[in-house]
Amino acid sequence: MRSIWKGAITFGLVNVPVKVYSATEDHDISLHQVHDADGGRIRYQRRCEIDGKIIDYANIARAYDDGERTVILSKDDLASLPEERSREIEVVEFVPSEQIDPIMLDKSYYLEPDSASPKAYALLRKTLETTDRTAIVHFALRQKTRLGALRVRGDVLVLQSLLWDDEVREAAFPALDEPTRVSSQELDMAMSLVDQFASDFAPEKFTDDYQEQLRTLIEAKLAQGDAMDTDETFGRTPGESEGGGEVLDLMEALRRSVDKSRGASGGDADAGAAPKKKAHSAKSKTG
Structure with missing residues (x-):
């Protein structure tokens, strides 16, 4: 595995240097799009609508349009944000593990100790196990500020990014408002x-x-x-049916x-x- 990020878990004055790895991988068969008549590959081009030229990735920037003005944000602009430059996985609180609603869990990452001595890493892992608590952390990764849950899996600390509260939709279904007798x-x-x-x-x-x-x-x-x-x-x-029935x-x-x-x-x-x-x-x- 190749690490995707380096930083440090911080809580109080304790600093735990770590390397971050993606904990999951995709094994799905890769398919691409073709023209059904002759099998020719379908290609997508990054064409500028002003000069009609095909643009290389190196020359593509981000922009925000408020309806009247457009602000272009370069890669350097985005990299200069304090949150993007931060290399800290900051522990903000320790909560009972059962309070983490699984619907909020997003991506999972393995954390490897990245120091001469893994004692601080082992101490944090043992503390989480003994107290049966999960560390709620705040960190920035790939141009997004994220909330995360830091927990133990075997001998490894696992960081799971969490959805923000307003990203979880409310389940409001009229059929559930009616009383149902079982x-x-x-x-x-x-x-x-x-x-x-x-x-x-x-x-x-x-x-x-x-x-x-x-x-x-x-x-x-x-x-x-x-x-x-x-x-x-x-x-x-x-002609065999795949479903249905009485x-x-x-x-x-x-x-x-x-x-x-x-x-x-x-x-x-x-x-x-x-x-x-x-x-x-x-x-x-x-x-």
């Missing part, structure tokens, strides 16, 4: 279904089905060209789900183990 029978049946699927989370069990199917499609296309039959490639019966009331759907799960477990001693479920692609996002 019967004890429905609740018991739903809890029984939960018990059937109960397990300990093991992320290595799950795979990105979409990416695996996309790779299969690409390999079949490479081998067979346009003569490839997608139904044959994916073992489908021609509409059931809630209790009947719960009852059938419980019976199906029990049948899949075979009723043996391992009945409490959850059957393997399909994992959805982590890259499938909706707005």
Whole structure:
């Protein structure tokens, strides 16, 4: 891994020099755009609307337009901002870990000690573990001031950037304003279904089905060209539906789900183990 940033965690008079690394990576198959008629690559050009010339990245600046005037901001202008020049991950408070709402978590970064002695790093890590608290930090990275949560993962300090409070939308849905009665029978049946699927989370069990199917499609296309039959490639019966089915009331759907799960477990001693479920692609996002 290559570090993307160097700085220091600061709290009180304590200074912990660190290197910052991206903690996650993207394994999705890379696709590009082409003209469907002849396969020619689609290229995007950075063309100036005044002189019509194609502009190199080195000559591109940022600008703000208030409707009447335009202010051009060079890379040097942006780099001169005090926050951008700061190399501190400043601890502003230590909060109970359970108070961090997961919806606010954004990107994750590993922090590596960057000094001759990692004692200060180890001390901070041990303190967070012992107190079961998360450090809320303030830092600047890639031309943005960020709020972050500093926590422990194994032997490593992890910095997770947080969304600002006003970046989390309010969930206001009229349907939830109406009182809804859930019967004890429905609740018991739903809890029984939960018990059937109960397990300990093991992320290595799950795979990105979409990416695996996309790779299969690409390999079949490479081998067979346009003569490839997608139904044959994916073992489908021609015209087979991908979804739908009869509409059931809630209790009947719960009852059938419980019976199906029990049948899949075979009723043996391992009945409490959850059957393997399909994992959805982590890259499938909706707005």
